[in-house]
Amino acid sequence: MQNVVSAHFAKENKMDFNGELIVATVSDQNDDQIFSQYQGVTLATDKSQVDTELAVGDEIRGFAYENSSNQARLTPIIPKVGMDRYAFGEVVEVRRDLGVFVNIGLPDKDIVVSLDQLPQLSRLWPNRGDRLMIHLSRDKKNRLWGELADEDTIHAVANMAKPTQNNEDVQATVYRLKMAGTHVLTDDFFLGFIHPSERDAEPRLGEHLSARVIGVRPDGVLNLSLRPRAYEAISDDAAMILAVLEHSQTKSIPYTDKSDPEAIQATFAISKGAFKRALGSLMKAKKIRQHDGITELID
Template identity: 25%
Template sequence: MYELGEFQELEIIRIRNAGAFLGLPGSGKKDDLILLPGTELNEADEVGNILKVFIYKDHENRLIATKREPKITLGKIAYLEVKDITNIGAFLDWGLEKDLFMPFKEQTIKLEKGRKYLVALYIDKSDRLSSTMKIRDYLRTDSKYSENDWVDGIVYNIVDEIGAFVAIDEKYEALIPKEHIRGIIAVGEDVHARIASIKSDGRINLTMKNRGHLEIDNDSNTILSMLKENDGFLELNDKSSPGEIMDALLMTKSSFKKAVGRLLKHKKIEFYKNGIKIKK
């Protein structure tokens, strides 16, 4: 049985001008063979040789073999670039001659040509290879990471009420709760974050903040920098709304209050009218 979407060892049964026709090793079958195009043959390839090839389908929906290594295999996740968007769906670069299809129903956001997104490879109801952005079921929860480790991941979904869903190392499931997101992030974007906690089921919560005093130091420096850029005054105080603080400084109100408290303690700023200013 041929394994669509995976690597398989097949035997060269015969060679013709079109290429090599491959079959299951030792089966003795001379029909139901798969073509390996002649452009991929070399002088060492001859009848009886066993080749490791990847199985996919050509433009006419026929099984075909290739020695090339695709960027993704069946049931796996990869970060692929959108090559084209048509009226039937998107086509992704997965390293093979025929681009990988993604139907609209498997897209979680409107895609942009030239951008990269995390996708999984599956076999659709028509027995064809296809891709999906709905990758949560393909992610694992058995990472070897520990709390406070810094990790790299890619955002694969955003739910405004919850936060940003991230695939660490393109394989492990994680979430950045909305209150721990710094700045603006988008689906398909790389993120560098710290593991805040690991649940009993292995799911990971991330934060884009440093630990304790390091975070306050960074926020304090951010406030001082913004004060200097605004002639020593910012119209922000502990009564400002969380939205106003986030828009101006890209930090939560809680972080703002902690950093202002430290700056006041060290006599670097003072309250002035409806805001804060650098203390002379």
């Protein structure tokens, strides 16, 4: 009987506490489930989630929600996202007609972030594996939705950057797309901004990026770039020479910037000038060194 009540509660009750932390009263149980009552609704809890033995009349505290099968559930494993709790959740599904589904830690329920909150250009929507900072909301039908964290919330959790962070490498998540540029929050909770001139393509909302700090603003926001440092942007010639070195048993080649042009042309199919430029960029990047007529990799 309890299973029937649980499966069909939505037809008889309004679960206006969907997504909230509650304390319910145990009313029954079987081998797998514990059933409890709260405001006339029967909620089911997997016994595997409960550490102690419970009897009828005991209290059980947990997160109440309606799962993807429209069943009332109560889990003592509190998800990281709540009505008043913001956290990152991973995007697990994309529906162009609805929005994106985000995993907040529930075993049988993902939370939808409506397409109304997503960019107009679908190519800038999050992909599976991207992440969004959200909290929960409940609509007039008591259904749970994910709401993107607003600017005030992002700023409230952010740290103040310091000038000493200039030139650091950072990992960051895109939380806002604007005409002026891309706004991100680093993994260490610093605010960052990427001007369009510092990227090859506009990142997606929720995309996790590798960036470098090119400046620290007086307000503590990091100016970031997605472009490599000059010495990291090695040419095709340099990449080819590097590959030859890496595949050599001795990690070296019997050529330097003093080698004979014809030998260089015969071996690498490039001019001596191009060879010298490639070696120069690799030495600047501290990837190679030259001595005694050879060029070798630096460990």
